[in-house]
Amino acid sequence: MAEQAAYYGDGFFHNNIFWPGFHVKRMVGLYRRRYEHYGHGPADQAIVGLGGQVFMRPNSQDAIREFRPYFDNAPVYGGGPSLEEYADTTPLTVGSPQQVIERTLGFREFAGDYQRQLFLMDHAGLPLKTVLEQIEMLGEIVPVMRREFDAVRPAGVPGDPPTHVSLKAGREGAGAPPLPDGPPPTLVEATR
Amino acid sequence: MTDRSLVVVTAGLSQPSTTRLLGDRLASATERALRERGEEPRTEVIEVRDHAQDLVNHLLTGFPPEGLQKTIDAVVGADGLIAVTPIFSASYSGLFKLFFDVIEHEALSGVPVLIGATGGTARHSLALEHAVRPLFTYLGGNVMRTAVYAASEDWGASEAPADAGLAERISRAAGELAAAMSGSRRAPVPDRFEDPIPFEELLRPRTLEG
Numbered sequence: 001m002a003e004q005a006a007y008y009g010d011g012f013f014h015n016n017i018f019w020p021g022f023h024v025k026r027m028v029g030l031y032r033r034r035y036e037h038y039g040h041g042p043a044d045q046a047i048v049g050l051g052g053q054v055f056m057r058p059n060s061q062d063a064i065r066e067f068r069p070y071f072d073n074a075p076v077y078g079g080g081p082s083l084e085e086y087a088d089t090t091p092l093t094v095g096s097p098q099q100v101i102e103r104t105l106g107f108r109e110f111a112g113d114y115q116r117q118l119f120l121m122d123h124a125g126l127p128l129k130t131v132l133e134q135i136e137m138l139g140e141i142v143p144v145m146r147r148e149f150d151a152v153r154p155a156g157v158p159g160d161p162p163t164h165v166s167l168k169a170g171r172e173g174a175g176a177p178p179l180p181d182g183p184p185p186t187l188v189e190a191t192r
Numbered sequence: 193m194t195d196r197s198l199v200v201v202t203a204g205l206s207q208p209s210t211t212r213l214l215g216d217r218l219a220s221a222t223e224r225a226l227r228e229r230g231e232e233p234r235t236e237v238i239e240v241r242d243h244a245q246d247l248v249n250h251l252l253t254g255f256p257p258e259g260l261q262k263t264i265d266a267v268v269g270a271d272g273l274i275a276v277t278p279i280f281s282a283s284y285s286g287l288f289k290l291f292f293d294v295i296e297h298e299a300l301s302g303v304p305v306l307i308g309a310t311g312g313t314a315r316h317s318l319a320l321e322h323a324v325r326p327l328f329t330y331l332g333g334n335v336m337r338t339a340v341y342a343a344s345e346d347w348g349a350s351e352a353p354a355d356a357g358l359a360e361r362i363s364r365a366a367g368e369l370a371a372a373m374s375g376s377r378r379a380p381v382p383d384r385f386e387d388p389i390p391f392e393e394l395l396r397p398r399t400l401e402g
Binding site: 002020086 | 248249252253254255257385388389390391392394
């Protein structure tokens, strides 16, 4: 899939969650190298997105205590390594909002400077009320993460990845026939 | 002298185990046979039991813990492999199979493999032929003609006729493995992350000629 995205010059989204950094690194690395090979631009300017999974409480110990029974019974996680081992080797972050910010900012260490970050918030059978609380908390730290990512991103690396709207405008501006409208902006796009 | 890496994978449970003992005897006989051919063996022994938890975790998570990855790399990069298992319920042990379940399908392509097994009675010896041999054939290994089974009665004073039989089989199997190891160099396995199949090639329609 990385090779296919590179061939067409499309962006590449890697799931990231459930995988250790060394694997994501070689997948994103392959995509970036091949993006440049196919002449779409320099490797560091390819558009990369990553997944993440977080569970937050103001006090990290509360987050771990509350999330553990869901983790232990989740279809992907249950029965294998412990919550702590999984959180250590994969992007799963269970802790305080500050820990989520720091962990997420660390993804660029193995994926390079990237443009899109998606979070899995409703996994493992969390109740709707809890999921909504989590989304609220995420909404509070997304602007911080945006600022931090903007501050460390080198000049020349795109900061705002293409959206349906921008691609549509670009195509129609170039004289192509009009395209239908895309889906409404997501919550995270709406906070920009 | 050429260096040859010889890896022993042994799935015995007790310490010491007769499975390990068989693995060690096969390894030293192979080392001797390699040296006679002017090759220098580098032997590594992998006790599957030491990786039991990591193997279960690998199977459940889909990726190996760090220590296990090094072990897998040693096996798939070996010039020759000795694989020994106790026979449980007419086949290899579950722990033994677990180890080879996390080895990628073609990773053992062309690797010379010597298979061995232990059990309480010689009546189980054909498990090597109906269970262990097809496993390594599936994995692409070049499985040696002589497989070595050791029952309880085979272990004893070295002058006993039964043990002489085991020694003779070990020596024959080791000779076959050493010959296969020194015969040819394996083609390096391509790293698909470093050297991906170009997308044009994936798009090309498949024909009977490939």
